[in-house]
Amino acid sequence: MSKVVLGGGLSGLSAAYYAINKFPNQVITLLEKSDRLGGWLKSTRQDDGSIFEQSARTIRPSGEAGANTLQLLNELGLNHEIVPILKNSPAALNRMIYVNGKLHLLPNSLGSLFKKQEPFSKPLYRYFLNDVFATKKKIVDNDESLYSFVDRRFGTEIADYLISPMVCGICGGNAKEISVKFLMKSIFEKEQEYGSVTRGIIADFFNKKEKVTPVYTQLEQRANTEKWSVYSFKNGIETLPNALRKEVSSKGVKIDLNQDIQEIEVHKKSILVNKADGTVLLANHLISCIPALSLAPLLKKQHPYLSKMLSSFETASMCVVNLKYNKKLLQQEGFGFLVAPKENLPLLGVIYDSCCFPYEDSTILTAMLGGFKFNTYFNEKTTAEEVLSIVTKNLEKILNISDQPDNFKVSILNQCIPQYTVGHSKKIGLIEDYLRDNDLPLSLCGASYYGVGVNDVILSAKKAVDGL
Template sequence: MSTVILGGGLSGLSAAYYLLKTHPKHSVQLLEASTRLGGWIKSNTLNNNIIFEEGPRTIRPHGLAAYNTLSLIQEIGLESSVIPIHSTAPAAKNRMIYADGQLHLLPSSISSIFKVMSPFSKPLVWYLMHDFIAQKQTVKDESIYDFCNRRFGTEVADYLISPMICGICAGNSKEISVKFLMKTLFEYEQKYGNIYKGLIRNLFNNSPKTELSKLAKRAKVERWSVYSFKDGLESLPRAIEQYIKKKDISIELNAKCKSIELYPRNITVHLDNGKSIDASQMISSISSEELSQLLKNQHPDLSTLLEKIKSVTVAVVNLQYNKKLLPKEGFGFLVPPKERLPILGVIFDSSCFPNGENTVLTVMMGGAWFQELFGKQCDKEYILNLAQEHLKLMLGINEQPENVKVNILEKCIPQYTVGHNENVEKIQKYIKENKLPLALCGSSYYGVGVNDVILSSKNAVEQLC
């Protein structure tokens, strides 16, 4: 049996890891279009050991998908490099939003939900209790903004949910499906009339049990909030790469696909360099939009479904200053879209992972509003100047940074808009009905987080094998 894996980002590398783990005699070939593996995860280390993260920077340690990631980390021998942020640290407790011209601390404890905390006009518990009187609306799917606006009120939708969606997927909460983050709560409303009835009815349901790895148990005991690695998050794809290179795998860089012939019993991948590769099955970890173009001629209906899953572009600005400049330590802050600012959020990297008398910040810009704000011809110098202007406005930082890096990550985060789950079901139905030896993984389908991506790769391997 031979398998070709499209894409050498975290999901493609994870797929190779699980495939070689469960089927060590398999012939596996991984194709990556660029000059490096790791995808959107990229950690740049400066001369003074400061790390600039271009993409994701932390991983959550809780939940089944998270436990799976922690097991993988332990299996590849990376656990000694883990750096956790504990739940008692300022970076775990202090998460903020910028609204009405100032920073506001979000509720982070049981006692805080009973207090009035600006920009909310009432205690958070008041909005949560609103669910008891909110009217049920029977729908197949809706935006997460509309759902939260109906169940908890406009202030929760504007100041809690909308900025959170900006931080997770750089998206517009008025377009993102409620099933992206709140599928269970949405189903409770649809089945029981409100969320709390659903919570009570399912209070004693036995959740799936899983045997925790030693590292997962440590994360629970030590109460990790999130974690990363000593040399940045890119340590994870690098470690997986080194692990699978010891196995029987062929990895080819600069291997850009031109088209794919996909039949029930075999696959042929045609590369731009004129080379063709035959295999008995394929795992695609590239974006749905990219895969759509490769299947357009032979499978136009599947191509159309894949093309519906769009991605947004994010500008990432990393800045390092040689002194402490933050007015308050914390994870950082997000900006509600209603503020109509070009900033999605700012991460306080030096607060999350302190490194001497430095201030390290990451400014995220654009996302769902990238074209509207910056157009197609985006200038990096303009992006940098805009970021610094807003850091002065929001944090009072007037100093010039010692080091900066600006990256424009084109189509980096898929958007799970209303109807996404139904569309993915149609994609899988087409693959099954046409008996195609194809499995899908990566951020386009089952979650955009690191844990989701790795678990999707494991499930893709199980589906094929």
């Protein structure tokens, strides 16, 4: 009996971890196409000790997925590596948007909801009152865009100034195309069932069952007591995949890098992984943790319907630019700012790394560009120098930073982040039905399917293994 994990990113390493713990006497093999593990998570330490992150840099401790990750970290012995950002810190409280040619601090307290604050034309509470009086709209196929839902329930300014920039920051996506179920599934379902979000919340309050006192793990208790907003690690986010690699290797998982897979044959009782070198790997189950678009061609010959469904998933490309200045340059501390799409800039947002994790007498920023607008501003001939020039010009315009960075790193990440467009949940359901109806020994997990965040991909790996 053996199992194959396809892909050595965070979801693949997590799947290997959960699989070897559940099946300690089975052969678990992890296949990775590249020469390294960790996927898009990459932390590069500079000569001066600062850390440049290629993609995600922080993790949220809240919710089911957040609790699961904290449990994993506890099992990996990473408790003392964690560096939290507390809820009362400027990096947690001060989040900004760039709209109408200016930076605006977003409301960050209960009291601020009752004050008029630019760029909004009225206090925020009045937008949320719209939901009380807005009429329910029956949605075709039980899905709509995030922008459409927020616009009709809470108003255009909330959709333009809050939701659209937030979606850019999370997945580089266009809120007018991204499914409402990507971020607001529960409140969308409340509206569809009760006629409004507010009535749904009230109904849930009166219909809720007796509250069960949660049992917190050691790290959850610490996160609650210390009031973490988000957290990372002393040596960067890549600490997590590195720890997983070390753990699964020590428990006997076989890790094969530089593996070029030509085709996967999925039968009812077995999996045949055909490699480019002519060898074949036999297993009784495969957990695919690679992007849907990468898996699709491997299944096309034997399962054309499944391949077609997988190939219909959408992705976006990003440019990530890390910059370091050897002096303090920011006029206001905070987590950073996001750019409203209506500004028509290539820049999606900028994270103030040196505010989140302070460095003495320096400013470290990470700029994100592209996303759903990537093809408007960039192409395969775009150079790192051109990307850097775009960033520095925008930083001068928005933050009044005219200095050239003392150190920088430009990463152009092609098709790096899935886009959960309208109809995504329906596609997932059809794929799950196909796997179940054909009794195929194939499980899917990772960012393509059940969430793009660090917590999401880890939990999807755990659920895939739990279902075996």
